Amino acid sequence: MSDFANRAVAASKEMRALFGASPMQQNAHLSAIYDADIWLKREDLTPVRSYKIRGAFNAMRKVLKHHPDQQLFVCASAGNHAQGVAFVCKHFDRKGVIFMPVTTPQQKIDKTRIFGGANIEIVLTGDYFDQTLASAQAYCEREGAHFLSPFDDPDVIEGQASVAVEMIEQMGAVPDVVILPVGGGGLSSGVTAYLRAIKAQTELFLIEPAGGANLAAALQAGQPVTLDTVDTFVDGAAVARIGGATFEVLKDTPPDHVLKIEEDRICTTMLDMLNTEGVVLEPAGALALDALKDLRQQIKGKRVVCIASGGNFDFERLPEVKERAQRSAGxxxxxxxxxxxxxxxxxxxxxxxxxxxxxxxxxxxxxxxxxxxxxxxxxxxxxxxxxxxxxxxxxxxxxxxxxxxxxxxxxxxxx
Structure with missing residues (x-):
């Protein structure tokens, strides 16, 4: 195997000290609908209900390996990355300062505080994420802290690649098709890089919310570009600009393998999984599953893995999700x-x-x-x-x- 593949396997093994492999589950309901052998990689069942814990763990692990005296880590996030960093700070017994927008829902603040306990401090600043990020980076420079990027970092990409390592180990074979969401590109680039490294003949489809299609825009421009506006409903994938390091991995993706999904339609899949399967997915977590509707012919008769990337869903949003789903269905x-x-x-x-x-x-x-x-x-x-x-x-x-x-x-x- 290549050096990257070996590092991804090593990262996956190291994670077992923190949490067990997330389940790989064959889904009879979806398999019957789409006439394919469909499996779900349940990243919504990690300790923080998303894959973000992987990149945060691997990045902090690598920093401490080379700089064991590093005591202070910082991130900027309003959601899953914040919770992953908090959990990892507690695991390594390091201090974390987590910058969150003042508009962050209290439920997410409370969950982040629970995961990090006494090891973290939460700073609420900025009405918009860009303001929050600027404050976090200024704090890092001032205090000598290490900034933990949510996606645009080789060690984060390497950590997210552990999803693919586990997937193949659990299935005992390489799937025909993998469908996964794209936000900043950490998960998609990690899985893509690992499958390339092991020379897997797997077809990849990368799924973006229509209101945040930064990968499609970057592929068209030949470089990362900043979207003028972003629809924040799919908050786990609502990123205005794909990462430079992640795009370097994804830049050869065929444009017809990057799909854009309307935000309202994603809600129909969220409700279907909740009502039929009892599976709670956040909007970004349902992206890959919703894309099955557009890939029926490409996946027929094949073994398919959808990455259910997260389940941090606030049930106060359920009326909005139902409303959007009804409108999408006409x-x-x-x-x-x-x-x-x-x-x-x-x-x-x-x-x-x-x-x-x-x-x-x-x-x-x-x-x-x-x-x-x-x-x-x-x-x-x-x-x-x-x-x-x-x-x-x-x-x-x-x-x-x-x-x-x-x-x-x-x-x-x-x-």
Whole structure:
């Protein structure tokens, strides 16, 4: 094996002092749907419910191997990386200062504090991550601390490669296809580098959220680029710029093997796994599984591994996930309806609804004219085709309307 492969295997062995290998599970439900032998690498079942503990552990381990007197480590993160660093600081009995945005949910702050205990200090600073990162790096320079990057570090990449080491050891064979998410590129570059190093004939598909497709942008430009805007819903993979070291590994990825998935559609997979399998996945953790919908023909009859990268999901977000899933499936729509101000108009409209249609929201916005008023109405149904009949009846009845379901600007203010 190559030097990188040997280092990844060594890192995997060292991790057994910290936690056992995450499970590899064959999934009968997904295998039946896609006519393939589908396995899940359950990184949502590590001690911190994500793979991030691997890179943090390996990076700190390597620093302490060469600089055993290093006492202070720093990171900037609002999520999984923070929890991984906290856990590893406690394991090595080193002090960690974890910088988090002031907007970080209390649940994530509490979990980070639990994992690190007395070994960590949490500093809340900055409204946006870039501000938090700048504060963390300034602190490192001032205090002589070691900065633990969430992805753009060779030792982090090497640590994330342990996912592939375990996967092959557990399966006893190399899979035909591996599907994994991309954020900053630490996991994807680690797995890619290891499979290349052992000369595995495995087809790789890398999956990005549509609102944070930094790898696709970098491949098109031939170098890492910074996205102008990023949709933060898939927070575990919402990164504006892929890492330089990670892109060096991924730069030869065929563009048609990088898929972009709409954020709302990811929610349908999250709900399906929760309701059918009892598996709790965060949005980034569901990316690889959701991509199966687009890869049905490529994976048919093959042995496929999806990396379920994380399960740090706050159930307070469940209503939003359900809402997004319904909209993605076409089962819920929002309209601004111009309602005639005459007796019987509302009753006439209600008569247009079918037996499977339900009003989920009804709100008068304003009386726009003496004879008409604007109404915001949300409708749920059991079959997306029902909306075709409803809009046809509204047209025939002379009810002017506008579908604002996918109008992000109006939705943000009205829904």
């Amino acid at each position: 089962l819920k729509k929002y309209f601004i309806l111009r309602m005639p101000q005459r007796p019987g108009a509302l009753k006439e409209f209600l008569g247009m609804l079918g037996p499977d249609d339900d009003i989920a929201r009804f709100e008068y916005l304003k009386k726009s004219a003496r004879n008409f008023g604007s109404v915001l109405i949300g409708i749920e149904t059991k079959d997306a085709d029902n909306f075709g009949q409803l809009t046809k009846l509204m047209d025939e009845g002379g009810f002017a309307f506008r579908d604002i379901t996918n109008d992000s600007a109006l939705s943000e203010f009205l829904i």
